[in-house]
Amino acid sequence: MTVGPTGGSQPTRKGPCVVVAGGGTAGHIEPALALADAVRRLRPDARVVALGTERGLEKTIIPARGYPLEMIPPVPMPRKPNFDLLKLPLRVRSAVKTTRDVLDRVGADVVVGFGGYVALPAYLAARGRVPIIVHDSNAKVGLANKVGARFAERVAVAVEDSGLPDAEVIGIPLRESIINLDRAALRARAREFFGLDPHAPTLLVFGGSQGARTINNAVSGAARDLADAGIGVLHAHGPKHTLAVQSVPGRPPYVTVSYLERMDLAYAAADAVVCRAGAMTVAEVSAVGLPAVYVPLPIGNGEQAHNAKPVVRNGGALLVDDADFTPSKVAELVVPILTDHRRQVDMATAARGTGHREAADVLARMVLDAAFKHSGRSS
Template sequence: MRTKEDVINQGPCVVVAGGGTAGHIEPALALADAVMRARPDARVVALGTQRGLEGKIVPARGYPLEFIPPVPMPRKPTMDLLKLPLNVRRAIKHTRAVLDRVGADVVVGFGGYVALPAYLAARGRTPIVVHEANARAGLANKVGARYAERVAAAVPDSGLPDAEIIGIPLRASITDLDRQALRDEARRFFRLHPHAPTLLVFGGSQGAQTINNAVAPLASEFAKAGIGVLHAHGPKNSVAVQQIPGAPPYVPVPYLERMDLAYAAADAVLCRSGAMTVAEVSAVGLPAVFVPLPIGNGEQSLNGRPVVTAGGALMVNDDELTPDKVKELLIPLLSNPRRLSAMGSAAQSTGHRAAADVLAKMVLDVVGK
């Protein structure tokens, strides 16, 4: 635990709790970057578990990572439900020790099974700030909001009372992206046609079989229409596509390491509508066809709805996405530059490029109290 002298001589220690999935980790790291821009003397420490993606993502971004026991919430009555109170107590004790050791001045949670023990460990001891990215708040953030100094949300009506609507914190490589300036470099990077209208297709970090099955059979149709395709099919999947000599190429890749270049190369996108995806696509001004993942409480449909309402996107149910539907929607869209431009402007009007800096100010204001 830090002494009074440490507090005087060091900047604030911000602990971010957003492990598990990229949808929790990326906003946490975007906030971390914004905190460091605002207060270069600050320290940011991330909480995570051994089973989440944070073990790879967080250290690669230069932030220390402290592991805590996960507290998964069983969806059905099982033996795990009986073990829940013991698991929660163990996680709180471990997390509280971490907060004391690093000298936490504030805990910022982004939901999920890493945030819940962080909120309960910090309650009454360390100020809490909550950020909800989804259209419907999960259990962890509903608990955290009860004890928080400030609550932020991406969209209205998330279920968290008195939440301040700020959007989703995004990394600077997305918010500062100049698609037009990077277009030539991006097309060369992916070996795409330099001038042809281009569709970007992805289904999250693991791909999406429904999307793959609906798009890959249309490779020759896209080629005949003069449309290029960049298709991230997922590392565990593969697609076979028919290339037509002389036509804009259809480029399948397992994973997109450079999402900034993928966005810069594209004229439209076909993708899921997770909260982070919707926020990024909107921020960079890409017209989209969203295919919500048909699980959970329908939050992916809710995430994309504001962009659809604004005219920046279309939405197709997962069970309705067929090659015929893709052909019907996307070939006419990509062949209409005026419509692409109008949809891109509409999408960008719904985005919140400054969300990371706004949240960082909220967090530092709480520390300042």
């Protein structure tokens, strides 16, 4: 099934066909879409088709961004030995067959995988038929990309020491709206949009699309300390959480929202950030040049802490364990940053210095080169 921005199939083009596989979470989807945009910037005649499943966020995000979406069966990898593990070979076989049919039908010239349960069947379906490019955003590589890298023509990663052989460090592809964000030019509009003090140093707080209880409790618990220091707050607590914080009369407001529809304006309004340390989050915050206090999600293989460490080593951010992040820790770390303009500037410069703003175009050129070698056409 193909889903376009209005539910229908997309018109056929004569240019190269790039198939992207990056479904499931925003951390896989957003780099894939940033690449898609870059491919179309470099080659307006290119076709970009995305693979996805009914269970992932891509079902709504990708068509809304104007790209056709082909649905394939998901292949989740069981974390523990159980009955699902016994069913895995049949699921893989079904997903690979469906994906091969898609690649044949759309005339794929290259497959680009970003990890997750959409990427694995894409790699297996493309193996020996269509060139494969692998990109991994995380400091610790997942199983799908470890498999895909064995068959790939080129492998691109966000950071050094990924563990993938012959990987090229290019950073994470980011949206143009983030790469080209002029925070200073948007600041007055952004502060007015959120109802923030136009002049006070301002802290942006968010914990991902669903929020983060530890961050919510710690920062809201430090509301009085922040207010007494003359600091305003924009706090996205997540749709599954509630947060009631009363602003202190005569002090900059503490503004709470469930979700940030306009991250560009949120970044423009802020002077520093408290947030989790997902790969995309770290890349975006660094690219826009915001000092950060990262509080990694304390699950999985510890990859969030690893994502933040290059920025921390460079002086652009601080790193705090989830268990240690308390109201007193917020006051201890955040207030000195937001009341010292020189330190803000130094941290912002250090954060930008760790980024790869050109990553989307670099990856797009890799992809188009592989596509043209496969098709025999001239670029």
